[in-house]
Amino acid sequence: MGSFKGHMLPGTLFLVVGIWHIWSSVFRYASNPKSFRVRVWSPVNGFGGRVKYLELYVIAVGSFIDLCIEFLYSTHLKIVVNGALNPSHMNDFEHSGMLLMFFIFGLVALLSEKTSFLPLPEGALCFIASSAFAAEYLLFYFHSTSHKGLEGYYHFILVLLIGLCILSTVAGALFPASFPVDLCSGVAITLQGLWFYQTAFTLYGSMMPKGCLLEENEITCSSIxxxxxxxxxxxxxxxxxxxxxxxxxxGACIYAETKFGRASSAEV
Known part of the structure; x- marks a missing residue:
């Protein structure tokens, strides 16, 4: 069983990264469509280059903080019981594994971009990102928590959106010059973040459907x-x-084309 905060925090991370990915993709294509290339992460220009890697820091630091919350705070440090992982917190351990994959992606991407120790092409970073989404997909598909009924339906939709994230990031490696693929990746990540929000407000907040309620850590409905x-x-x-x-x-496409596109450049 999850919680309101447990869905809001990852939802915020996905939403921020997804919206930024959409805007960056639209901006880069409008500015120069002929030289457009898929990017699994998007640099922040300006400010003397001081925040160029902001997205990667958000992914690495955000996932690490959430990992600590799931693995240390949520388990109350009762990680091992009778020589085995605490069975009462298996869902926290599973969430930690998912977050660890995103932390690894952020760390590897930073090492690849900022150092000479691990130079990787963009396609390789796409596959690493897709492996993080694949871990998330497997987590929610084979979750130790019994997702049945209404709760199961909301998580089934989440699994579909995660699957779209996997497909779009893999396609980014296979079609490195495709604007639709790059844009689809940003849209999928954004929708995943929004659905985390929707799940939080519906199942653990004020938007619970009539006739259903959260009782004893389980969503139950009074009738079919x-x-x-x-x-x-x-x-x-x-x-x-x-x-x-x-x-x-x-709206972003219209604005970017008007402000930064070929037509505005020709007028200048």
């Missing part, structure tokens, strides 16, 4: 009809989020 109504509501919420992101992408 209420559970189906909750699942239909989840479908509608996902549709609204997808539509909102698409409108946002469209």
């Amino acid at each position: 009809e209420h559970e189906i109504h909750g699942e239909l509501l989840a479908n509608f919420q996902l549709f609204v989020q997808v539509l909102s992101v698409l409108f946002g992408v469209g």
Whole structure:
């Protein structure tokens, strides 16, 4: 079973990185479509280069902090019981494994970009990122926590969005000059962050569907009809989020083309 904060923190990380990835992809394509290349991470220009690697620091530091929360704080340091991992906190250990993969990706990318110890091409970084998403996918698909009913439906949608993240990052390595692939990666990460938020507010917050409630660390619905109504509501919420992101992408494309595109450059 999860918690409100347990979904909000990773949701915030995914959302921030996803939105930044979308904008960077749109900006780079509008500025020079012929030289466009897929990037698994996007540098922050300006400020004398002092914040160039900000995205990678957000990924590495953010995942490390969340890892410490899951592995140390949530378990109350009761990690080993009777010579084995504490069975009461297996979900915390699984979350820690997922976060460790994203921390490794951020660290490897920083070493690759800032040092000469581990020079890796962008395609290799794409595959490393996809392995982190794959670990997340396996975590939620084979979770030790029993995701049934309405809770299971929300996590099933999350698994689908994670699968889209895997496909888009792998495609980035296979099609390194494709703007749609790069943009799709940002959209998938953004939707994953939004769905973490939606899950937090619906299952552990104030948006619980009528007839369902959180009781004794489990989501229960008073009838099959209420559970189906909750699942239909989840479908509608996902549709609204997808539509909102698409409108946002469209607005970003229009703004970037007007401000930084070929037409504005020609006028100058």
